[in-house]
């Protein structure tokens with residue numbers, strides 16, 4: 001191998017290790033929440049490997065020893081897990097202005113075109129994007145305006161199931177409901193995003209590219225925590241950049257056409273792209289990459305979670321709030337960060353820490369729920385807990401505070417209406433001996449006689 005290449009690689013490796021070590025010592029001097037003592041350089045990664053269940057599961061298993069706020073060091077970065085509703089209230093509401101920042105990682109940097117999407121680091125830009133989406137896309141009046149489009153999508157889900165049932169020998173559709181719902185919700189959100197029905201081959205290409213991009217984003221990138229490891233993850237980042245470029249190539253001509261045809265009869269007014277074109281006047285430097293990232297964020301945000309919740313709710317036939325509790329669609333919030341050193345539960349939370357509020361823990365906490373893992377819809381008859389945490393933080397499916405999910409109203413509407421229509425039209429039963437692989441529940445749907 002080239003001598004200079006070897007020397008350069010070694011220098012980069014040593015410099016990265018020294019940087020991580022300095023960074024670790026800097027944060028180690030803070031009074032962080034307790035947790036397993038970190039090893040030099042690698043932090044708690046050896047515990048994680050021994051545990052084998054991922055950071056979230058490790059933090060859940062450490063609760064009995066360290067309490068409901070705890071730190072797991074991933075390399076140089078303290079990950080702070082909060083399993084307690086009261087501390088969450090303190091952070092997201094009382095200190096909401098400081099806990100609303102977002103932690104950064106390399107994959108988000110790529111897919112957000114350099115922190116330019118709604119769900120990234122808080123600033124005037126993200127605040128404007130949030131206001132835009134709440135006012136022009138997901139607020140009550142817009143939800144009403146988009147009703148005909150939604151109704152068509154829900155009708156299509158029912159029709160798809162009817163066709164499968166009609167083609168089956170026994171007249172009963174055996175289906176993976178999540179993929180049926182995903183297909184229709186995806187098409188509906190595409191129209192909401194671009195204001196037009198796209199051609200079938202383009203719909204399929206976008207679906208493939210978005211799916212691959214989503215898969216790569218959720219692949220664990222150790223290089224975010226161990227700088228020297230980044231060198232081994234070049235391929236992962238290249239693949240992600242390739243998918244981002246591919247998506248720009250697919251979206252740019254659609255957006256270009258939309259700019260030309262704005263106001264045209266064939267275009268559904270008030271689509272997401274159109275609202276972004278308006279924002280462009282206020283915030284310059286809007287390019288195809290930023291617009292693509294924003295549209296992809298909207299599509300992903302609206303599709304995955306809702307279809308997962310429809311699937312869970314049908315599998316548990318059929319009370320929405322109780323199914324959001326017993327099978328949390330979002331196990332945790334997105335990674336938060338503080339904008340300055342803050343105190344929480346008597347500990348210090350530095351700006352470089354990644355803060356995760358573990359929503360699933362609140363939903364399954366025996367001090368708040370009797371027999372928490374049992375599906376008991378009647379709980380929600382006895383209490384008036386809403387999904388926005390205004391009454392009690394033990395039920396927070398959409399998180400809370402300034403970064404609460406902006407799509408909660410659309411999601412609740414979709415889940416309730418789709419589930420009601422499915423129950424009205426079909427009799428449902430579980431398929432015995434079919435394991436849920438995590439890709440959706442397989443159910444049998446027998447059309448009801450009218």
Ligand code: HEM
Nearest residue numbers: 119301302305306309329330333334398399403405407411
């Ligand atoms: C059952 C369905 C859904 C659930 C359970 C859910 C849950 C969540 C949660 C827990 C967060 C993180 C909040 C935080 O970090 O504190 C979030 C963020 C977000 N959700 Fe949803 N969501 C759902 C549906 C939707 C829909 C339909 C949209 C529509 C576009 C959407 C768009 C977003 C966006 C853009 C963010 C980032 C907000 C920000 O960073 O300010 N979600 N969601």
